[in-house]
Amino acid sequence: TSLDEFPQFWNVLNGTMSLVGTRPILQDELQKYELHHRARIAIKPGITGMWQVSGRSDITDFEEVVRLDTEYISNWNFGLDIKILFKTVMTVLKREGSV
Incomplete structure (x- = not known):
């Protein structure tokens, strides 16, 4: 249920997180990041985001997660956040992509 x-x-x-953003990272993960992965930390992490509404734990390829996050950062607008929030509710209710 993602509770x-x-x-x-x-x-x-x-103020340390936003509703919509990139998936929060752990400090030990940051040490393993390549340069192009660091784009994910350009904005505040969010409770939900592109990864969560695009498959969540069904997406196991880290490069795909990075792609989704950088796509979100590049295309950010208020309407996109509203769309992601709506999709998050639907994803949680349908229990899609949760382990």
Whole structure:
């Protein structure tokens, strides 16, 4: 049900995350990043984003995750965020891509 993400709303309220953005990364992951992967950290991480509405855990190729995140960053607009939020609700209700 993705209810484990609910506490992240506190991070949105305190400004360390946004509702929509890239998937948060762990510090040990950052050390393994190649230069083109670092584009993912150009914006605040979000509770939801392109990865979550494009297959979530069904997407296992990290390069695909990076592509989705950089596509989001390059094409960002308020309408895209609204679309992703709507798709997130539908994805969660349908339980698509969750492990």
